Amino acid sequence: MSLDTLPRATRSSHRRGRPPGRRWRSRLDVKAMPYALVSPYFILFAAFGLFPLAFTLYYSLYDYDLAGTTEWAGLDNYTALLGDEDFWRAVINTIGMFVIATVPQMLLALFLANALNKRFKLRLAIRMSVLLPLVTSVVAVAVVFTQLFARDWGLVNWILSWFGMDALNWRAERIPSWIAIATMVDWRWTGYNAIIFLAGMQTIPRDLYEAAAIDGASRRRQFWQITLPMLRPTMIFVVLNSTIGGLTLFSEPTTFYNGNVDGGSQGQFQTVAMFIVKEGFREFDYGYAAAAAWLLFLLILIGAAINFLFVRRIGGTR
């Protein structure tokens, strides 16, 4: 820590014989400065956080059309959304891709973290290289994966052909498109989550393992009975993070369709975030888009709650 700058502050002040004006100023400094220091955040938050949130609610209660007329709609936008097949398809797509991406990702990240936690040569280099995907631009990655999953000259279909499988049309069909997009997401985030898990693992006291080893518990058993339960706080953090990220998925599926928010010819991989952008900024139905944004928020809350309860049960105390 650098204390070396402190004496300068000392020299510049004279404690004794401070004039009354300075004392008054220093009281004001102590009382008011803390608020002044936190205020930029709250002022900007009011302008670019609170204001949009409140207005999203306001817009969602109105009906907008292309001609620019506005009409009070009450909850009409919400009821219309609940009866809108396109919206439900986007919801199912989002949840489907989220599940396909997250489940293997968490398992892989856990085992990868366990492996990274051991002593070996080049440890830092290997930890860094699993983070390499994170520092690559999302859109660039999505472009590369879109090409890898191309029907006619994609590397994935080429590899599948070694096993006698027919070329899949990854973009045209629903489940294959979900798998392709989930792969992009997993490629990007598995290493990141592994590093976070690794951090959690390193806070687990070592004597727990030593005691377990003396009691004859195998390494595998130690992993399931000590590592996993002790990792629960970290896991909650990771899972909540992935839930918010997964349910607001936008860049990968949009890039998968050349930057178009329709999500494929039949909307087979359109997510809720893409649906919002399409309704708001292609159809210019601001009220409908705003209502969809609130339903997305509800979806995130439900998803977060389910995942939270699920993680709390993992290796729970018996």
Place this chain on the structure above:
Amino acid sequence: MNNWSPTILTRVMLGVAVFLSAFPLYWMLVIASRTNADAVAMPPPLLPGGNLGENILAVINHEDAKFLLGLTNSFIVATTVTVSVVIISTLAGFSFANLNFKGRNLLLVLVLLTMAVPLQQMGVVPLYRLMVSLEWTGTLKAVILPYLLNGFGVFLMTQYTRQAVPMELVEAARVDGAATLRIWWNVVLPAVRPGMAVLGINTFMLMWNDFMWPLIVLNADNPTVQIAITNLNARFSTNYTLIFAGTALSIIPLVAVFVVFGRQIVGGLMEGAVKA
């Protein structure tokens, strides 16, 4: 358990993880350095060719794609936002960690709550309307403004300052007559520099990668780099070599940051996760 030596299985697993992490980036380089005929050949080429420079020049010189403008714009956006977020967060973090004032805990809880709301998706409609009424759509101002604050940054710097700057240090400086801002500048900032670096790198990466908001609020004539890639993708949808040369260009700043700060990124992530 740190001194377990890895089994063969572990070694294989790590090898596969490293290979899979690096392969798509290598693949980007392979296609970016080839001709378009190679890019659509079956079986695909697995080694880089000799056309990288030529393809990159073609991307840069293509008038419609506006790729250089995209790179410049992204650089301006990411730098401005990073500077703003780091300053706002270190100020607020210092206040929350080292100063006493009424309502401190309540305000800190408010910051935490704001972190949980996906503002980008939730507020997109009113923010867009705001930018329209200010006549700022199509300009970088519209991209930058909503990102000047960041709840995560405030939280991170609060945690970091709490650990790096002991209260006694602040009080000692206070007794010596230093005003609050002076303490922030002379005592706090030097001590929290590593935390600032992590936050700065994080914010820069986030902004460089931002896609949804610029797609909405900018137009194709004044793109950020991610929008420029989408332009390439839409205009040359079968010319993979050009698209890949563009994507390769787009990740250079991030890879440079990673090469220089890779160790700090790993360390910072691990520290942040434990404290969260």
